[in-house]
Amino acid sequence: MGRPPCCDKIGVKKGPWTPEEDIILVSYIQEHGPGNWRAVPTNTGLLRCSKSCRLRWTNYLRPGIKRGNFTEHEEKMIIHLQALLGNRWAAIASYLPQRTDNDIKNYWNTHLKKKLKKLQGNDEQNQDGNSVSESIPKGQWERRLQTDIHMAKQALCEALSLDKWNTNLPDSKPFPVDLPQTKPIQTSTYASSTENIARLLQNWTKKSPNSSSSESTTQNSFNNPSLGTSSSPSEGTICATTPEGFDSFMGFNSSNSDVSQSEGEPKFDAANFTPETGILQGESKTNLDIQMPLTLLEKWLFDDASAQGQEGYLMDMSLGETADLF
DNA sequence: AATAGCCTCAACCGCAACTGC
DNA sequence: AGCAGTTGCGGTTGAGGCTAT
Numbered sequence: 001m002g003r004p005p006c007c008d009k010i011g012v013k014k015g016p017w018t019p020e021e022d023i024i025l026v027s028y029i030q031e032h033g034p035g036n037w038r039a040v041p042t043n044t045g046l047l048r049c050s051k052s053c054r055l056r057w058t059n060y061l062r063p064g065i066k067r068g069n070f071t072e073h074e075e076k077m078i079i080h081l082q083a084l085l086g087n088r089w090a091a092i093a094s095y096l097p098q099r100t101d102n103d104i105k106n107y108w109n110t111h112l113k114k115k116l117k118k119l120q121g122n123d124e125q126n127q128d129g130n131s132v133s134e135s136i137p138k139g140q141w142e143r144r145l146q147t148d149i150h151m152a153k154q155a156l157c158e159a160l161s162l163d164k165w166n167t168n169l170p171d172s173k174p175f176p177v178d179l180p181q182t183k184p185i186q187t188s189t190y191a192s193s194t195e196n197i198a199r200l201l202q203n204w205t206k207k208s209p210n211s212s213s214s215e216s217t218t219q220n221s222f223n224n225p226s227l228g229t230s231s232s233p234s235e236g237t238i239c240a241t242t243p244e245g246f247d248s249f250m251g252f253n254s255s256n257s258d259v260s261q262s263e264g265e266p267k268f269d270a271a272n273f274t275p276e277t278g279i280l281q282g283e284s285k286t287n288l289d290i291q292m293p294l295t296l297l298e299k300w301l302f303d304d305a306s307a308q309g310q311e312g313y314l315m316d317m318s319l320g321e322t323a324d325l326f
Numbered sequence: 327a328a329t330a331g332c333c334t335c336a337a338c339c340g341c342a343a344c345t346g347c
Numbered sequence: 348a349g350c351a352g353t354t355g356c357g358g359t360t361g362a363g364g365c366t367a368t
Contacts, residue, residue: 016336016362038353054354055337090356105357106335333365343355 013047017056021046025053026061034062059102066098070107078104079112 017025028044034057037050046053059065070078074096081092089101089108096104 014338036353049338050353051339051355052337058355059336087357101356102336109358110334329368331365331367334363336360336362338360339358341356341358343353345351345353347350347352 011047012049012052014052017048017060021048022056022061025056029057029061034058055102059100062100064098065100065103067103070099070111074099075112078108079116082108082112 024044024046025040028040032043034054037054040046040050040053041048044053048056077095078092081095085091087105087108089105093099093101093104
């Protein structure tokens with residue numbers, strides 16, 4: 001009937017992961033791909049529950065995770081996505097492929113919430129950070145639906161674009177880890193030492209036998225976890241977090257975005273969209289057509305990326321109250 | 327130098343959603 | 348349809364680092 005006991009088992013280890021455990025876990029995932037988490041503790045001998053293994057992988061070990069300071073652009077995205085979607089961190093994370101939902105959630109709770117509160121306090125508005133979304137009672141289900149559609153579409157696009165990525169990224173590594181350039185800001189504990197994992201991952205790519213022949217499978221399995229073991233529709237979220245694939249496909253890079261040149265990207269006619277109706281109109285018409293241009297939100301964000309530095313770019317949104325934060 | 331309070335974030339918990347039978 | 352097992356998600360916690368005194 002009830003859920004099986006997971007983390008309250010005797011002998012199940014809790015707390016911070018050790019390097020050894022990380023190695024075991026990543027080795028296993030390299031071999032079998034992510035998924036089937038239930039079997040991971042059994043097959044690896046890790047004294048961790050399946051949940052803990054999955055969390056460790058998705059929030060920390062997964063290749064391509066960007067750590068450290070959030071850029072201003074990322075901040076903007078989070079604030080507005082939060083306003084749009086509420087505390088749906090996984091959905092928000094799907095727009096920030098290098099960030100995990102946990103990271104975004106933490107960043108929101110520790111930084112942005114305060115920032116908003118402060119700024120809104122200056123405006124003599126007694127609202128906490130969450131109330132931004134609460135101030136828009138209408139269409140919550142619509143936004144939810146929109147996000148789900150977006151994730152599904154994104155997953156589909158990625159699945160169909162793998163070949164393109166591979167050709168676009170001739171020197172892409174099986175583990176596209178950009179970790180060394182994103183040093184953790186402060187902590188020296190292992191849990192924050194991404195270099196360890198980067199080294200780990202690089203070693204695996206080297207020692208991986210017949211890497212040339214099996215590269216595509218391995219790479220796909222890592223770059224796009226949903227392909228290997230997809231069993232859940234919400235895998236789109238994970239799929240969407242594929243870092244390089246996402247970047248190359250979307251022409252998006254949070255730190256250095258150049259959207260205007262996105263070659264081969266479907267053309268988007270922003271004029272046909274209005275903030276309130278564009279999303280749903282576009283989505284309902286297209287029925288997940290992968291030739292469908294970017295959603296309004298994506299377009300909107302890309303426009304921002306290309307015109308970074310311009311203020312007031314978000315005022316068109318119905319949630320304009322956050323637009324003047326920066 | 328000591329330490330108290332604050333801050334950050336990795337990890338945990340519990341519920342919801344999903345899937346297969 | 349209903350149950351059991353699995354996975355995903357969001358809220359919360361607490362250990363450890365940082366900062367002010």
